[in-house]
Amino acid sequence: MESLHNHKIHIPLFSLLFFLFHFSSLHFLSLAYEQPDKYFVNCGSKADANLNDRVFTADSGFLCSEKGRTIKSTNQSTILYQTARIFYNQSNYEFMIAENGTYVVRLHFLAFSSPSVNLSSALFNVSAFPIVSNSGFKLLNNFTAKDSGNSALIEEFFLAIGPGSLKLYFTPQGSSFAFVNAIEVFRAPLKFSPRNYSSSFPLVLRTTYRVNVGGPKITPDNDTIWRNWEKDDSQPSAENSQPSSQPLNRLSVESDGFVGADNDSIAPDLVYLTAKLMTGGSNGLPNPFNITWSFNVSADARHLVRVHFCDIIGPPANIVFNLYSNGNLITKVGGPNFPFNRLNQPFYYDFVLTSKESEFINISIGPSIDTTTNNAFLNGLEMLEIIEGPALSNPPTSFCNMKGRKKIKVGLVVGSVIGGLSLICIMIVGTLFGLKYRKAKRVETSEWSPMPAIGGGSAHGRLTDGTITGSPMNYLNLGLKISFAELQQATNNFDTKLLIGEGGFGNVYRGTLLNGTNVAVKRGKRDEQGSGQGRPEFQTEIMVLSKIRHRHLVSLIGYCDERSEMILVYEFMEKGSLRDHLYDSNLPRLSWKQRLEICIGAARGLHYLHRGAAGGIIHRDVKSTNILLDENHVAKVADFGLSRSGPLDETHVSTNVKGTFGYLDPEYIMSQQLTEKSDVYAFGVVLLEVLCARRAIDTMLPRDQMNLAEWGMLCKKKGLLEQIVDSSIKNEIDPSSLRKFSETAEKCLQDDANDRPTMGDVLWDLEYAFQLQQTAKHREPHEDSTANASSAFVLPNVQRFPSVSSTINIDELALLGADELDTTEVEVFSQLRVGDAR
Template identity: 65%
Template sequence: MEMMGKSNLVPVTHKSNNMSPFIIGGVVLGGLVLVCIFGGLLFIGLRRRKPKPVETSEWSPLPIFKGSSHGYSKTPSKEGTITASPVPNLNLGLRIPLDEIQLATKNFDKKLQIGKGGFGTVYQGTLRNGLKVAMKRSQPGSGQGLLEFQTEIMVLSKIRHRHLGSLIGYCDERLEMILVYELMEKGTLRDHLYNAKLPCLSWKQRLDICIGSARGLHYLHKGASGGIIHRDVKSTNILLDENLVAKVADFGLSRSGPPDQSHVSTGIKGTFGYLNPEYFKTQQLTEKSDVYSFGVVLLEVLYARPAINPALPREQVNLAEWGMRCKNKGLLDQIVDPSIRDQINPNSLRKFAEITEKCLQEDACDRPGMGDVAWDLEYALQLQQTAVVQEPLEDSASNVNGMLSLHVIQHLPSTNIEFEGDDMSIIKEDESDSVPSASGVFSQLKMDEAR
């Protein structure tokens, strides 16, 4: 029995030794499979969590605010939920948490409402760092204005200019679309032209505002990457800061592309009264479309009346048509805004009217570029300032002729104007780089004034 027991043990031991490599191999293989599965799940999890740093990272304003501490730290929303963003994968570092915006506007208090437009309602508020801002909010969840929302962010994230509005940030949480801008203390140009409660703008102030706006549009057309057509130039889209410095705003309808390229629009966009006639006929959109719209703004500045006023007699409803008819009849000085009529020098008025007429030409090829418009407006301002300087000399008959020539030559803008700050140099395309003689300048001045 003992021998049988021993003999039975031997085969069992031998069998166990033969199967051990298979068992070990199976265990190792299974372990590798588990490691691969775990690694795959980890990789997928990391990929899904990758966008989250955008939601929790710091944001900073655009480069125009370099040197000032306007940075914010983003905190997750109280609900902890993440909704699809209307502005995917931009990574511009400009997102502002909705909680921060609600705090700044006291949960969109109607008392802080400062305006309303096609995109939505505008509120003023103060961010946690003390920066005063204007917040443009679309109707929550409506989905309207999505393209304008995206366009405005994309355009303003790549341009910077003293006479263009600045984007501080945006919010796209919980189906909201909110754009946050620097607050323009003095409101819109239109407010100062039509609102009797606000101080009346002098002729010089109006010229300065027009010059600043023209510079901003010139940079938009020629200085911005690829060239940008604003597409909705009007007096409500020209904002004024506390020093009445003009900034062109509202780029929701803008189009990008090479400066000389025309765009075929699938639908009429813009504001009636400011749209150039050929846009209706051909739907061709160029930078000269902005020039026409700016010409209407110049008439608003001169007459202090809306571009379209249905309450007026039929022939006066459209400002552009009525204004040009009055100019051709020689009635311009009679219909100028009465509050500034006595301030305007006749030569400055004639030059301003000449610029306006060029901007409002039906054929786009006959309109000047915004660079030329800015230059000519500078000239109109110089004529106005020269007249102011000459007034004390008018009683002296012996000195008036000589001093007139001297002052005019000293105040004449050069053909190459260096704009301050980020403004571009504007060079008249039809003139050479050589500096003209004093007699040549005076002759040219006389011809211009005789127009």
């Protein structure tokens, strides 16, 4: 037994040593293939260049379209600026982006002299196409880099980019050309992105000023992310402080828009250890005046301003002053209860300004009336212009020459492959040994259980009813993940003023992402007890929306599952839900034509779910609240938290009954057997809602009228349907259109699911009703009515295409046309703006 015991110890150790060795080999191989996290590109050169501890590599691995032409300088001492790449036709560089975030993009231009071309005469545009919004912005317009001697012109931008590729296009204007000397693309530190801003924040920021107030110039080699901080020479009437010799007390604190600069990526220590102060007056006391900095900016543009403070003069609690812009008070700084009232504690404040017709922005600080200490200070200032469009939606097609520049050494590949094969053999042996050992101990499990959901704190191994095939969070689309910090920014820390809906799952907030897109953020209720409540719906929503795309279905932009948070982010649907427009007296009434178009759109979306998606999807919660309208009243079906999927050849899915009272299929309630026809029944209720403008269940009405489906069908059979039609549209509905519409609703609401049509047939019938309305001729009231229709009435000659539910398979024809999401793959963010959602 002792010999066996030793044997069991030595084999895993031996395997572990080999695993570590060969894993290292495989790791080196992966490094050779993968793009680096940071891109520093030496344009027009085949050699690497080192600048401020950054290695700028040759640009051939990133070039797309035309390769351009390389020119060299004869008198440049800085190696990075000894070459340039010039383009006579539109060309672009492409960089692979691994994850969401704010990225720094710097373009270096030095118009050096060359015998063959004068770089100072170049005139061109530069555009960026980030993945997050699948649209682009023009970074530089009619740009020219004048000859500035040996000083390079560096244009710096901040872009919100998602996983995929970032393309930078250089487009010559007229008969001119474009050029660039170097390019930097890297992710900004997580806490660097602006967080305190107005309700609208765009995709791109362009740095216009960065000043070390009261201190010397700071060069890139003294900055964590290689920024230039210019020396402040604009205030002769104010005085520079003596540099503080004490270390900074960096803390992560936020209060009323002020944020602690807890790391040097916000600003280097050199910025906070110097400041500009008010000069001394009589009796050694400072004069009560304002210190003002004036900046020349683009007219009619918005700017993000970040001001940096650090009290290095003290006593801190006694200094209270105001921050102004163009004479307008922005905020008060300091005071006894101010969270940053300790010496050498750096912090900053962000705000947005509009220059309007003026080409100047003045920033001032001055003493507040709340203090007897007439003093004020400022340590640093950054000003970034907000580039707001117009957005560019169709980048030209380009083909990259290479997808990466790094070459793989043959020896490394061979060694890595051999090492990998060895590792596989060892792992197989180890696995067999482990299985044998476990079998000897008779450790068994009755069923496979997925890993617990990330951040949910759920004790359940298997997802509960209501999920799609029990898929764990590990298999969700990680490319859609958005950080909690970014969503806090987007919603002003979930400000109740931005609350637009409340439901069983949680609250819905209006927000603005870093790229300026208005979104709806649905935040699930916190699961403090770890019960897993709400997580199946959360997971199902992500699973469904990450694999379907259709013009009439909401499209998920992202989600957050950090810690115990369950947050879904959708496009903000400007017009809200269909229910809002049917019952809210403050909204304009929908016309009959609009209602028909909305029903047709929703039917297309549901038909795609049933027949176009992989395996078929049953929505299970179709209702007017879950049909949303964009600014053009285009309908999109939303809320897939209760959806179920399965092969189309299955007649039903056995499941617990879930849904909303008033829309539930009676057969589903009795048998607990879910089919796509359950969605058809619920949609029939929606059709009656649209026609009658009353709720599915109204407890204020008499008992026989409470249930809309029962009451509507009773009126239809008695020939009294016209009496319950919404009075606001009664006079505009053509009788034949009304008849077809009501017949469609009646077929949807049959008790036996086999008697109900498919959504394909429902879609056709609704389109038919719409054409009848469009081709209607004026008739006298006695000529036709729904209650007493003439059998001799001749319908317009409307062509009927083959039914989608027939044996003719035209799913692709129906689903790849105008109804499907545009082939440009525009990412649409869809929301839930609902007042009474689940």
